[in-house]
Amino acid sequence: MNAKPRGRQFFNNPGPTNIPDRVLRAMDRPVIDFLSDEFLAIHHACHAGVKRVLRTDQQLYMYNASGHGAWEAALVNLFSAGERVVILESGYFSESWTDMAVNLGIKVETITADWRKGVDVAKLAERLAADKAHEIKAVLAVHNETATGMVLPVSDIRRAIDEAKHPALLLSDTISSLASIDYRMDPWGVDVTVGGSQKGLMLPTGMSFTGVSNKAIEAARKNKSPRHYFNWDQMTGRSPQKFMGTAPVHMFFGLHESLKMLEEEGLEAVFDRHARLAEATRAAVRVWGGNGAGPQLFCQSPDRLSNSVTTVMMPEGVSSDPLRKAAIDRYNLSLGGGLGPLTGKVFRIGHMGDLNEPMLLGALATTELAMKTAGVPFAPGGVDAAIESLAG
Numbered sequence: 001m002n003a004k005p006r007g008r009q010f011f012n013n014p015g016p017t018n019i020p021d022r023v024l025r026a027m028d029r030p031v032i033d034f035l036s037d038e039f040l041a042i043h044h045a046c047h048a049g050v051k052r053v054l055r056t057d058q059q060l061y062m063y064n065a066s067g068h069g070a071w072e073a074a075l076v077n078l079f080s081a082g083e084r085v086v087i088l089e090s091g092y093f094s095e096s097w098t099d100m101a102v103n104l105g106i107k108v109e110t111i112t113a114d115w116r117k118g119v120d121v122a123k124l125a126e127r128l129a130a131d132k133a134h135e136i137k138a139v140l141a142v143h144n145e146t147a148t149g150m151v152l153p154v155s156d157i158r159r160a161i162d163e164a165k166h167p168a169l170l171l172s173d174t175i176s177s178l179a180s181i182d183y184r185m186d187p188w189g190v191d192v193t194v195g196g197s198q199k200g201l202m203l204p205t206g207m208s209f210t211g212v213s214n215k216a217i218e219a220a221r222k223n224k225s226p227r228h229y230f231n232w233d234q235m236t237g238r239s240p241q242k243f244m245g246t247a248p249v250h251m252f253f254g255l256h257e258s259l260k261m262l263e264e265e266g267l268e269a270v271f272d273r274h275a276r277l278a279e280a281t282r283a284a285v286r287v288w289g290g291n292g293a294g295p296q297l298f299c300q301s302p303d304r305l306s307n308s309v310t311t312v313m314m315p316e317g318v319s320s321d322p323l324r325k326a327a328i329d330r331y332n333l334s335l336g337g338g339l340g341p342l343t344g345k346v347f348r349i350g351h352m353g354d355l356n357e358p359m360l361l362g363a364l365a366t367t368e369l370a371m372k373t374a375g376v377p378f379a380p381g382g383v384d385a386a387i388e389s390l391a392g
């Protein structure tokens, strides 16, 4: 084993993401009473700020839990065992959300899709049109599939539901797109948005939330199935909304600061920065791929490429493990691995959150170096292409 590498670790996982120094400094302070006026003011400001990022004027509930907790909150408040929902297959995260729903006794129908191309929304429209009895209670979609690097057109999904004149709710997971890729809960007609702290919001893991439409609140009131920790009704006790148990005050100190950072930069500028860095990453990968012998973009739908994570498919028969191991052990660059059936077959370059051009170029150049070290075949010149993309 080499000595511990010096310098900063370059962290390009698609979650968790880099925590900015400003956020770390904001959290470096003594605890305060979570029932004090001082904390309530911060809590209030954070609620309003997260709602602005989600683009909703409806309800927001926050949890001491990772994103999985917010997934579960959405399911247990809205559905009882035996009820039916439809999920759009996107990859590892749509499968994990499906497993959770199945374990809760919910009947899940999957609109299947090729993970490299993404779902055909017309298949959903067809299924909804056939559901004359309106047995389908909701449509679930992962806005940005972090495993494959693909974005789904959430507003088209809403249009398909409306055109079928179907009353189904629309639930969308925006955990890896929030504050990275344009997302508009109310304008797109989303009923529940699931978000988390450790991706575009640049915070530690441990807090998650759901934006909830008034229509979904009504549906939750009618649902009599048992629930407690995530029960929206019980949480609606205090202004703005009470936490179940002790509020994580340090997470709020951090969130307060990260919302300030996002608003100083401006959400549109944040999205533009992510688009610029993502395009440069893709420019590099396209060159590395050469005439088919090197690594390729996993996502094959040009209009669905994710601006927060790029999934890179390895050449046939070449594992991504030695490359990722060289990157972290020798060069202190952390890259994401493949999830589920993509384990070893892809690697992922996260480019979401607190990131700029030199950080991205460092990561891309070091990925090229690690490919050389690990003996991965690739065409050179990817970094030059990324520079051209950023300069243009």
Ligand SMILES: *Cc1c(COP(=O)(O)O)cnc(C)c1O
Pocket (backbone or CB within 6 Å): 015, 066, 067, 068, 069, 093, 142, 144, 145, 146, 173, 174, 175, 176, 196, 205
């Ligand atoms: C990270 C992620 C999750 C899971 O969130 P945790 O905080 O790890 O529980 C769910 N969905 C998507 C799309 C994600 O990227």
